[in-house]
Amino acid sequence: MAVYVYSIAEESHPLRLDDVTGVGEPPSELRTVTAGALCAVVSDAPDDLRPKRRDLNAHQQVQDRLMKDGTVLPLRFGLTAPDDDAVRTALEERGAEYADRLRALKGCAEYHLKVMQDEEALLRQILEASSVARQLNDEIRRGTAGPDAPLALGELVAQEVHARQQALAAGVVEALRPFSREEDSSQPTGSDFLSVSFLVPDDQEELFLATELSLANQMGDEFQFRLNGPLPPYSFV
Template identity: 65%
Template sequence: MAVHVYSITFKDHPLRLGDLDGVGTPPTRLRTVSAGPLCAVVSDAPDEELPLGQREFGAYEEVQKRLMADGTVLPLTFGYSAPDDEAVRLALEARADEFADRLGKLEGCVEYDLKASQDEEMLLGEILSESEAARRLNDRVRDGTSDPTAAPRLRELVAVETRARQKALASGVIEALRPFAREIDSTRPDGADFLSVSFLVNEEQDELFLATELSLAHQMGEGFDFRLDGPLPPYSFR
């Protein structure tokens, strides 16, 4: 029977999973498959396709968080499956060095995800205040003395300035937090965000990381929105 594969750990992990359910309807029972020093947490996969609902993802997250609370965990992608237990065991054997190396690098670490945005009116005000070219174009558009190309040129100039400023802001935040992270994974921000980044933080640096992030948010002021999520299992660093 096909199985869902949740995580990989070392075999000496406590694996306190008895009171947790796996994904599926009805919920499936969690068990482990071992090979050498490694262990995979799995459950039977029903014949029908796994629904991508909140209950399913919640069950997946509960497994990862419980494992993280007791030791090092390498979470696999939500919905990852294998043909059967034997296929899982063979994969653990074939990639033993790779998995053991990754677990070693994740030991004692948690993930923090940070997103940040700046108030759009505040940003536009800064651009018009500090860019003479933008200010001049804006004045001409507002007083009606501009040619038809002025408004598109202003929009393009503001867009260029916005990208440059947001890139600099993102870089500054990442560099300020870099000393407290073992690894960093940046992704393309969504919507109004100028920053979307994940940090792998060792427990010994946890307090310094959190204090520095809070200090940065305060320094940048009310026009900025910092959203920090964590501690989390190392989803971005598997």
């Protein structure tokens, strides 16, 4: 039977798992596979594994339970192996790499930050700052613009939006970087211009949170900061 893999930890981790169960219906029983100084928390994998709420919650509860007692490498939902021997072989072959990451993640949690800006406020700023954009916009509204004016205005605005939001994103990351050990940016979606994860040490958590709140207040109501955490450090495994 295929094996579902949740996390990798040092063999010395307490691994207190009596109060949690694994994925599947009925819930699967958790066990460990050990190789040298490392172990993996696994269970039997259900045949019809899909990202259903019940299984996603079960996966997360295992990570949360393990993180209460020590450092783990939390693997993303859905990782399976053919059997316990395959898991053991992976631990043996990549043991040094896993041990390095465990040391890097020790005493840390992940915080994920997304930031968006009100589009109307941003457009107003661009029109106020750019005489060319303002003139094109006025001509379009009066009906005196040439046929290429809407395209020209759209391209100009898009360039300004990109430049401004790139600068804003860099500024936010730069302000929070001193309180994190690592960062991992992802492609923003929707109206967001920033999507980034920070690996925050426990002793820097208060400063990180205070700085994020201060940034949100300084940038004003036209910006929306959405901070999620503390989380298992999935982005840094």
